[in-house]
Amino acid sequence: MEVNGTNHQKIVNIDDLDVGDQDLIRKAVEARNFAYCPYSNFAVGSALRTNTGEIFTGCNVENVAHSPGVCAERTAIVKAVSEGFTKFDAIAVVAYLENDFCTPCGVCRQALSEFASPDIKVFVAKPVAIRVLCTSVQELLPYRFSPDKLQKQL
Numbered sequence: 001m002e003v004n005g006t007n008h009q010k011i012v013n014i015d016d017l018d019v020g021d022q023d024l025i026r027k028a029v030e031a032r033n034f035a036y037c038p039y040s041n042f043a044v045g046s047a048l049r050t051n052t053g054e055i056f057t058g059c060n061v062e063n064v065a066h067s068p069g070v071c072a073e074r075t076a077i078v079k080a081v082s083e084g085f086t087k088f089d090a091i092a093v094v095a096y097l098e099n100d101f102c103t104p105c106g107v108c109r110q111a112l113s114e115f116a117s118p119d120i121k122v123f124v125a126k127p128v129a130i131r132v133l134c135t136s137v138q139e140l141l142p143y144r145f146s147p148d149k150l151q152k153q154l
């Protein structure tokens with residue numbers, strides 16, 4: 001196991017993860033095949049696991065007008081929430097960048113933080129998942145605006 005020295009995020013071989021986490025990443029790889037991305041040609045897949053074990057997948061869905069487009073992570077979040085699941089314990093995100101991992105965008109980080117504890121497992125991998133970046137919402141969005149901050153204000 002190697003540790004990225006700059007931010008404590010871990011990069012591991014997929015075989016070192018739990019079988020359930022490996023399966024989550026594989027489901028994100030499969031979901032990527034459904035990406036609708038004719039404008040960017042940048043396909044992203046995600047798989048979100050609830051705290052009771054259900055898995056919801058998502059892909060990016062672009063639009064010619066760009067703004068209506070939605071990321072793979074938020075697709076999965078909306079699918080889960082719309083079916084009554086609002087507690088998540090892990091998400092896998094899969095896309096291909098030659099020399100880097102494709103971490104969730106800022107909007108998706110905030111969207112995740114609405115429903116997940118800061119230590120939710122976030123796995124970031126490539127379509128041929130060999131090495132996996134293991135991180136969390138806490139690491140990705142340390143100063144997030146969270147529902148508990150609003151409740152303290154009210």
Ligand SMILES: [Zn+2]
Nearest residue numbers: 071104105108
């Ligand atoms: Zn996003």
